[in-house]
Amino acid sequence: MKPMxxxxxxxxxxxxxYALENLNLTINDGELFVLVGPSGSGKTTLLKTINRLIxxxxxxxxxxxxxxASVDLQLLRRRIGYVLQTxxxxxxxxxxENASVQLDNLGWSTDKKHARVAQLMAQVGLDPDAFLSRMPSELSGGEAQRVGIVRALASQPKLVLMDEPFSALDPVSRRQLQEIVLDLHRDLDTTIVFVTHDMHEALRLADRIGVVYNGQLQQVGTPENILTEPANAFVGNFFADEQQTNQLLGQVIAAGFGRPKEAEDIGLTMSKGQSLFEMAATLNxxxxxxxxxxNMVLTDQDLIAYMASLESGGDRH
Structure with a gap:
């Protein structure tokens, strides 16, 4: 993969x-990369070095x-979408007007701006006819955050930074916006760097996760890697609750369940980083x-057999 x-x-x-200490990290082009760590760990500092806010x-x-450091600051930031906590x-x-701020800076025509914003509003589940003329005071927290996402994506940036964007939202709104981010990432050729202190959110969203603690990068890996092969005691303890409650499809496959995908197998697709609960809901x-x-196929019977193996100590047989 090409580094971004x-x-x-x-x-x-x-x-x-030190807020960051001797930190080395590569994030790939097109990746949804999640930075996770406790409060004060350095994850937001790391994010802000990318657009030179720090x-x-x-x-x-x-x-x-x-x-x-060698790029004009205004030009740098025009090329990067940024979504804040609110x-x-x-x-x-x-x-x-809020959603068009970057497009105004880029000199887009009125018609082109309107078309782009209306398209993105529909993609985040807000009817353009109903919402474009509203004022921010007329929006819920979830609606305002959706508009913030539209603003960040309006200029078609190759890179979007998201700094704990859903931390202030209720669980239902948070879940809906997580789905929107996943859908947009699939549809758009955009790299997303997403900061959160919520381990479940990280596991749900990430192609890869970077775990930060005391300004140092503790581990980088897929959700499956982080859960099944923690690099040290801190990572293991940080994700301990998720290891117990959020078994992932990658763990099912690693335990020997499923079969290789064949040419005639088509239909529903999920990622290794999604949970057994999500699989059960999807099948239902x-x-x-x-x-x-x-490249594997999992059935409802695989799901049942894996859950049974957990009860018996993890032995498939």
Whole structure:
């Protein structure tokens, strides 16, 4: 895979205290990469070095092999979408005006702006005819955050940074917006770097996860890798609850269940990072009996047998 973002020996010190220490990380083009860690771990600091909201004390941050320190700051940020913890909408501007801010800076015509914003509004589940003329005060928290996502994506950036964007939302809104992010990531040629302290959210969204603690990168891996092969005691303890409650499809396959996919197998697809609960819900809603996970096929009987194996200590036989 082609690297999109590279952090090379990055340090950030405040009064001789390190927020980031000798950090090296590569994020691939087109990846949905999630940074996770406890409060104060350095994950948001790391995110903000990418668009130069924070300048490292030493080291390099590169996008497409170009050091961000050498790029004009306005040009850099115009190329990067940014979603904050709240929608952070301008209260005196309509939804359409808020969503078009970057497009105004780029000199898009009125018609082109309207078409782009209306298209994205529909993609995030907001009817353009009903919402574009509203003011931010007329929106719920979930609706405002959807508009924030539209604004970040409007200029078709190759890179979007999302800093704990759903932390203030209720569980239902949070789940809906997670689905929207997954759908948009599938539909758009965009790299997303997503910060959260919610392990379940990280496992649900990520192609890969970076675990940060005390300014240091503890482990990078797929959700399956993080759960089944934690690099150290901190990572294992941090994800301990998820290991017990959020068994993943990758763990089912690793335990020897399922069969290789054949040419005639078509239909529902899920990722290794999705949970058994999601598989059960998908099968129930669709009325189907199997799903495709990468190059493997899992059936409802595999799901039942795997759950039974957990009760008997994990032995398939």
């Amino acid at each position: 973002i590279e952090l090379v020996n990055v340090n950030k010190a405040y009064d001789e205290q 300048v490292p004390t030493s080291g390099q941050v590169k996008i497409d092999e170009q050091d961000v 929608g952070a909408l301008f209260p005196n501007m309509t939804v359409e 809603e669709s009325g189907k009996h199997q799903i495709i996970v990468g």
